[in-house]
Amino acid sequence: MSTERPMRAVTPRYVGRLLWRRLTSMRTAIVLLFLLALAAVPGSLLPQRPLNPAKVQAYLASHGAWGRFLDRIGAFDVFGSYWFSAVYLLLFASLIGCLIPRIAVYARALRAKPIQAPRHLGRLAENGTLSSPLDPQQAAERAGRTLRPRWRTVVRDEPAGALTISAEKGYSREAGNLVFHVCLLLALVLVAVGKLNSYQGSIVAVEGTGFCNRPISYDTFHSGRLVNNGALANFCIDNLDSFTASYRPDGTAQQFRAAVTYSTGLDGAPRHDVITVNHPLRTQGDRVYLINHGFAPTVTVTRPGKAPITDTEAFLPEDELYTSEGAFSFAGADTAPGTDLGLSAVFAPTPLIQHGIVSSVAPIAQHPVLAVLAYTGTLNPTGQPQSVYSLNADAIASGKLKRVGAQNLSVGQSLKLPDGTTVRFDGYRQWASLQVSHDPTQLLLLIAAVLMVFGLLGSLAVRRRRLWLRITPAPAAAEAGLGSLIAVGGLARNDSGNFGAEFAAILQRLAAELDSVPAQPAEARAGDPVGAGRD
Amino acid sequence: MAINTGLASLSETLWTVATGTYMLAVVAYTGEYAFGRNGRIAQTSPATDRERIAEPVREPALVGGGAGGEGVGQHPYGAGVVAGRQVAGRRWGRWAVALTILAATIHLGSLAIRGIAVDRVPWGNMYEFTLVVALVATIAWLATLIRMPQLRYLGLFVMMPVLLLMFLAGTLYTKASKLVPALQSYWLAIHVSSIATAEGILVTSAALTGMYLVRARHERGGSGRLARWGARLPAAASLDKAAYRTVAFAFPIYTAGVIFGAIWAEAAWGRYWGWDPKETWAFIAWVIYAMYLHARATAGWRGSRAAYINLLGFAAMTFNFFVVNIVISGLHSYAGLN
Numbered sequence: 001m002s003t004e005r006p007m008r009a010v011t012p013r014y015v016g017r018l019l020w021r022r023l024t025s026m027r028t029a030i031v032l033l034f035l036l037a038l039a040a041v042p043g044s045l046l047p048q049r050p051l052n053p054a055k056v057q058a059y060l061a062s063h064g065a066w067g068r069f070l071d072r073i074g075a076f077d078v079f080g081s082y083w084f085s086a087v088y089l090l091l092f093a094s095l096i097g098c099l100i101p102r103i104a105v106y107a108r109a110l111r112a113k114p115i116q117a118p119r120h121l122g123r124l125a126e127n128g129t130l131s132s133p134l135d136p137q138q139a140a141e142r143a144g145r146t147l148r149p150r151w152r153t154v155v156r157d158e159p160a161g162a163l164t165i166s167a168e169k170g171y172s173r174e175a176g177n178l179v180f181h182v183c184l185l186l187a188l189v190l191v192a193v194g195k196l197n198s199y200q201g202s203i204v205a206v207e208g209t210g211f212c213n214r215p216i217s218y219d220t221f222h223s224g225r226l227v228n229n230g231a232l233a234n235f236c237i238d239n240l241d242s243f244t245a246s247y248r249p250d251g252t253a254q255q256f257r258a259a260v261t262y263s264t265g266l267d268g269a270p271r272h273d274v275i276t277v278n279h280p281l282r283t284q285g286d287r288v289y290l291i292n293h294g295f296a297p298t299v300t301v302t303r304p305g306k307a308p309i310t311d312t313e314a315f316l317p318e319d320e321l322y323t324s325e326g327a328f329s330f331a332g333a334d335t336a337p338g339t340d341l342g343l344s345a346v347f348a349p350t351p352l353i354q355h356g357i358v359s360s361v362a363p364i365a366q367h368p369v370l371a372v373l374a375y376t377g378t379l380n381p382t383g384q385p386q387s388v389y390s391l392n393a394d395a396i397a398s399g400k401l402k403r404v405g406a407q408n409l410s411v412g413q414s415l416k417l418p419d420g421t422t423v424r425f426d427g428y429r430q431w432a433s434l435q436v437s438h439d440p441t442q443l444l445l446l447i448a449a450v451l452m453v454f455g456l457l458g459s460l461a462v463r464r465r466r467l468w469l470r471i472t473p474a475p476a477a478a479e480a481g482l483g484s485l486i487a488v489g490g491l492a493r494n495d496s497g498n499f500g501a502e503f504a505a506i507l508q509r510l511a512a513e514l515d516s517v518p519a520q521p522a523e524a525r526a527g528d529p530v531g532a533g534r535d
Numbered sequence: 536m537a538i539n540t541g542l543a544s545l546s547e548t549l550w551t552v553a554t555g556t557y558m559l560a561v562v563a564y565t566g567e568y569a570f571g572r573n574g575r576i577a578q579t580s581p582a583t584d585r586e587r588i589a590e591p592v593r594e595p596a597l598v599g600g601g602a603g604g605e606g607v608g609q610h611p612y613g614a615g616v617v618a619g620r621q622v623a624g625r626r627w628g629r630w631a632v633a634l635t636i637l638a639a640t641i642h643l644g645s646l647a648i649r650g651i652a653v654d655r656v657p658w659g660n661m662y663e664f665t666l667v668v669a670l671v672a673t674i675a676w677l678a679t680l681i682r683m684p685q686l687r688y689l690g691l692f693v694m695m696p697v698l699l700l701m702f703l704a705g706t707l708y709t710k711a712s713k714l715v716p717a718l719q720s721y722w723l724a725i726h727v728s729s730i731a732t733a734e735g736i737l738v739t740s741a742a743l744t745g746m747y748l749v750r751a752r753h754e755r756g757g758s759g760r761l762a763r764w765g766a767r768l769p770a771a772a773s774l775d776k777a778a779y780r781t782v783a784f785a786f787p788i789y790t791a792g793v794i795f796g797a798i799w800a801e802a803a804w805g806r807y808w809g810w811d812p813k814e815t816w817a818f819i820a821w822v823i824y825a826m827y828l829h830a831r832a833t834a835g836w837r838g839s840r841a842a843y844i845n846l847l848g849f850a851a852m853t854f855n856f857f858v859v860n861i862v863i864s865g866l867h868s869y870a871g872l873n
Contacts, residue, residue, distance in 0.1 A: 026833040033826040037819045037851070044815040044863065051810065079810050191808075200805070248713060256716050277716040278803050289805040437805045445807070449794045453787055460783040460828075 023090070024097030032091040039087050043078035046070065050077060092188060099181055106174050113154040114166035117468035121489030124468075126503040130486040132514040136163050136471045139484045139514055143469055146513045147506075151467065158470070165469040170493075176458020179451060187448040194441035199223035199232065202435040204314045205240045206296045210261075212236040213286065213436060233286050233438065234265030241272075243293055243430040247364060258290045258432040275434070285438060292433035295324050297347045297370050297425065304420040314431040315347045316389050322349050323360040327391050329379050340379040342391045342401060343423065346371040351408075358408055370425045371408045372415055377401040464493040467506065486514065542652035543711035549645035550666070554701040556638035561698050563634055564690040566627030628687045632680065635694065639673045642701075646670065653711050656724045661860055662709045664731060669700035671735025675781075679739070683777075686769070693742050722799035729792035733785045734852060737824075740781035741849035744842045747774035751839055775838070778845060779831055786824055793817050812863045816855035823848035 022028055047055035056076045060067040074081030121127055132139045140155055140163045147153050151167035158164055201218030203211055211217040213236065215229045223229055241259040248254050258275045264283055273281045281288040294317045302308040315326030324347040332339025350362035351369035358371040375391060378400045386392055395401040407415040409425035416422050467490045474482040488507060492499035510516070646666055650657035658667045676693045679686060714723070746768050753765025768774065796817070797807040808814060827844040830836035 026829060027835070030826055030829050030833060030836060033822050033829065037822040037826070040815055040819050040822075043810055044812040044819075044859070048810065250712070252713060253715055254713070255719075278720040278722075278799075280802065280805070287805065291805070435805050439806075442801065442807060446794075446798065449797070453791050453794065456787045456790055460787060 020097060023094050025094075026098070029091065029094050029098065032087060032094060035087045036091060039084045040078065042075050043084075046075050046078070048076060048078065050080070088188075092185060095181060095185060099178065099185075102174075103178055106178060109174070110171065114152055114168040114466065116156065117164040117166055117470055118489065121468055121470055121487040124489035124491050126490035126492075126500060128488050128503075128507045130488065130507070130511050130514055130516040131474070131482055132484050132486060132516045134483045134514060136161070136473050136484040139163075139471050139486060140165060140469075142513050143471070143486070143510055146510060147467070160472070162470055162472040164471070165467075167467040167469075168464070169467075170462050170464035172458045173462040173464050174459070176455045176460075176462060178455070180455030180459055183448045183452040183455060187445055187452065190441040190445040190448060194224075194439045194445065196224040196226040197441070198437070198439040199227050199229075200435065200437050202291065202433060204431050204433050205237065206312055206314055206431045207240050207243055207429040209240060210236060210238040218436070233284050235262060235283055235286065237262045237288065237434065238270060240432055240434075243432045245293060245363065245430075247362075251362065253363075256290060256293060258293075258434070260288075262288075275432075285440060287437050289435045289437065290432055291435045294431050294433075295322060295347050295349060295365070295368075295428050296431045297326070297345065297368075297428045299328055299343065299370070299372075300424045300426055301328075301330050301341060302422045302424070303341075310426065312429055313388070315345070319360070320363065321360040322363045323347075323358070324349075326389050329388075329391075331379070332376075338376075338378055338400075340377060340401075341421065342375040342377075342379050344373045344375065344391045347428065349428075353408060356408075365428060367410060368428060369408050369410055372406065372423060372425070373403060374405040374415065374417055374423060375401040376404050376417075376419075463499070465499055465502075466491045466493070467503075469510075486510075486516070538654075538711055538713065539652045540711070542648050546645045546649035546652055546711070549641050549648065550701075550704070553638050553642040553645055554698070554705070556634055556641060557694065557698045557701055560631050560634035560638055561691065561694050563627050563631035564694055567624050567631055567688050568691045570624040570627060624688070628690075631690055631694075632677075632687065635673065635677065635690070639670065639677065642666070642670050642673070649711060653713060655714055656727070658727045658731060659714050659718055659723065660709045660712075661707045661856075662704050664727065664856075665700055665704040665707055667728070667731040668735045668738065669697050669704065671732050672697050672700070672738045675736050675739045679777075689746070689768070692746060693739060696738060696742060717803055720799060720803065722795060722802070726792060726795040726799050729788055729795055733789035733792055734856070736781055736785035736788070737849060737852060740778050740785065741846060743774055743778040743781065744845045744849075747771055747778055748839060748842050748846075750774055751842075775842070778842070782824060782827060782845065786828065789821065789824070793821060812859050813855065816851060816859050820848055820851040820855060823851050 047059050049056050059076075060071060063070075070076065074083070078084055118124070134142065143165055144153050144155060147165070147167050151169045152171070153165055153167040156164045156166070199222065201213070201215065201221040203218050205211060213232050213234065215221045215223070215232070237260050239261045241261055242257075243259075244255075244257045246254045246256075256277055259272065260275060260281065261270050261272055262281065262283070263270050275281050275288060275290045277290055280290075294315060296312050296314040298310060298312040300308050300310045309330060311328050311330070313326050313328050315324035317324050326345060326347065328343040328345070330341040330343075332341065346358050347368065347370050348358045348360040349365040349368050350360055351358050351367065352361045353369070358369055375396065378395060380386060380392055381395050381398075381400050391401060396403075404419075405415055405417045405423075407413075409415060409423075411425055411427050414422045414424040467488070470487045471484050472487075474484055488510065490499065490503040490506070646657045646663070649663065653659075658664050672693070676690070676697075680690075749761050750765040750768040751771040752759075753762045753768070754771050756762075796814070800809065800814075801807040823844060827841055827848055830841040830844050
């Protein structure tokens with residue numbers, strides 16, 4: 001292919017413009033949309049670190065080099081990976097590049113007058129003719145009045161003494177389109193701003209305890225980069241007054257309720273609220289959710305010659321019937337290393353004991369049992385942070401913790417250890433896992449999302465259509481009482497809806513307004529010079 | 536309030552009756568398809584060749600006057616074999632529509648009674664959701680027939696998927712039960728019904744797109760079974776337009792449904808979006824349908840390419856319903872199949 005076009009110097013500016021044009025083309029947008037959909041797929045098929053880090057660890061452990069490769073390319077955090085971000089940032093760059101000129105074009109179109117009537121209105125897909133006793137000027141005025149409430153119109157003079165009316169409708173289609181895309185961009189910005197300014201903390205609170213909204217209070221706490229962790233909203237859940245789980249006769253859950261007393265920084269006065277699933281506590285832009293619940297057994301340890309110590313620990317549910325596992329730790333005297341006492345225990349709210357193994361058969365507490373394994377020795381030989389839900393397995397394996405007793409205890413029963421220590425199972429409380437969330441942009445985001453839907457409705461449901469009237473004075477030869485002949489043509493610019501029916505209705509309305517006979521049938525019109533003498 | 540087991544079993548009986556009635560409707564649609572003007576026999580019998588010559592080739596158009604349905608049946612030869620078949624085809628078709636309406640009514644009754652029996656909206660698990668999607672697809676089809684009665688002879692291809700959904704619901708059957716606390720929200724009524732409506736309409740769009748692809752192959756002069764079968768379908772341009780309109784209608788509903796889901800997620804899980812597998816696939820399907828709408832407006836992408844994108848969107852949506860519900864565990868695991 002040798003075209004005779006003069007060679008254009010390949011300057012960076014030229015290449016840049018070329019790339020920009022490519023990027024902002026619709027084709028590129030389609031390809032980027034496809035890539036966006038494709039890139040999201042692994043996010044649902046592979047375990048994701050932000051959702052479930054334990055599953056990712058398990059996957060890594062079982063998949064060796066393949067797992068490590070996936071980890072390196074960010075496949076376990078797809079929606080935070082550089083390639084996913086690259087696709088949507090390119091898409092949004094493409095969108096901005098497409099939107100700015102379109103907004104400019106639309107702004108001009110809003111000010112522009114509907115375009116001139118084509119020469120042969122009879123050739124348009126929809127057309128018809130009318131005749132009227134009115135003279136062209138009056139006819140144009142009446143026709144304009146009929147159309148104007150819904151149509152944008154302009155009247156023009158033609159050299160031969162004819163008048164034309166150009167009318168256009170459906171401007172809100174492009175407006176809707178632009179609103180949708182601008183709000184989409186806005187939504188992304190709001191999501192990003194929200195991420196930077198949001199935080200989330202979760203805590204396991206046992207009945208009768210409370211916490212304040214400070215990072216240090218929480219078991220886990222994540223915050224965006226712009227959050228000032230030292231100055232979170234000032235409120236406290238002073239007390240988890242009670243947690244209630246109710247079940248139906250068939251054993252399915254009916255309702256979970258956490259009754260709390262809370263106070264906010266405004267006046268510090270205690271208020272009461274009930275948090276249920278689907279109904280968080282909302283206060284000053286922070287929300288408190290009920291996420292999970294479980295049992296927290298209480299034991300009292302009495303060492304010979306010492307004051308009794310009572311402790312309540314939250315246990316983790318191991319199954320849907322709330323067989324729960326956990327641990328108690330009682331440090332020994334500082335002067336006598338190796339005298340720590342550790343209890344590893346299983347709590348069954350409604351117990352079933354088979355071959356000495358305790359499990360639960362119902363999620364509600366009916367004569368609960370605490371199966372205790374008692375250990376003495378050093379609870380934490382390494383001094384590293386360790387789980388509060390279990391004893392240090394290494395210490396048990398290495399003999400630093402020795403088992404000194406085991407028994408299934410009902411409420412009130414005690415286990416007596418060889419050194420004279422008694423462990424009494426006092427009862428239980430319940431715990432609720434509460435999550436505190438803060439996201440300052442979510443209301444704005446909701447507004448943007450609602451506007452997106454309205455924009456979408458406009459851009460998909462509204463049709464652009466044009467209508468032209470050419471009003472010519474009736475020829476002198478025509479019979480008396482005939483003032484003007486009117487040719488009408490219409491064009492729908494989008495292939496949706498039934499413009500034919502709409503056009504027919506408009507024609508009828510115009511005929512009535514202009515005192516015309518009904519629109520002439522299409523067959524009669526063909527090759528018929530303006531239907532002379534048809535009145 | 537406890538579950539009313541009497542009503543629950545009545546609802547299940549009605550499901551069986553509705554499925555049987557749909558089956559009869561499909562038989563009647565098959566009859567019309569076989570014996571009607573555009574049917575198989577009319578297309579292959581010599582009498583029809585005569586008819587075709589006498590009557591200038593007129594494609595069964597999707598758009599146009601509402602009288603088309605009856606008008607198509609009229610032809611120059613008032614008597615004879617062809618006319619007899621015409622009447623037979625029309626009779627089959629009327630029976631098919633009557634049976635569809637009857638089946639849809641029983642279907643609606645089954646869902647309503649299930650809702651009363653469990654004292655909540657009847658779309659709390661996969662069995663119920665499938666029934667709702669099937670009902671919406673049927674209603675969408677009947678609504679299409681009001682606007683375009685001449686399409687009736689294609690009923691077989693729309694009602695067949697509905698019948699499949701009914702059988703599928705049977706395999707996904709879940710005992711009538713109350714809702715777990717997470718589903719006890721009025722958002723269940725809003726979010727799930729809008730998604731089911733959108734999906735029901737998109738099923739219709741996918742069926743139209745499938746027909747479009749076959750017809751387009753025929754119009755390109757392709758050979759082979761598919762292309763030959765395309766001879767009996769409406770013009771490709773009309774099918775394409777109808778498929779586009781159904782997506783244009785369903786897409787805002789789907790978008791709103793996803794937003795309702797985000798509002799509910801904010802109240803139930805503490806965040807409006809968390810890339811839960813269900814959310815991820817809703818996003819994927821949404822992006823693909825957005826791609827379809829863009830492709831439809833881009834030179835070089837219209838036609839078959841856009842049609843394949845439409846089918847891809849449908850595939851993503853179907854994957855989201857079956858695979859994500861049954862295989863992948865996530866926050867939306869309410870299928871009730873475990």
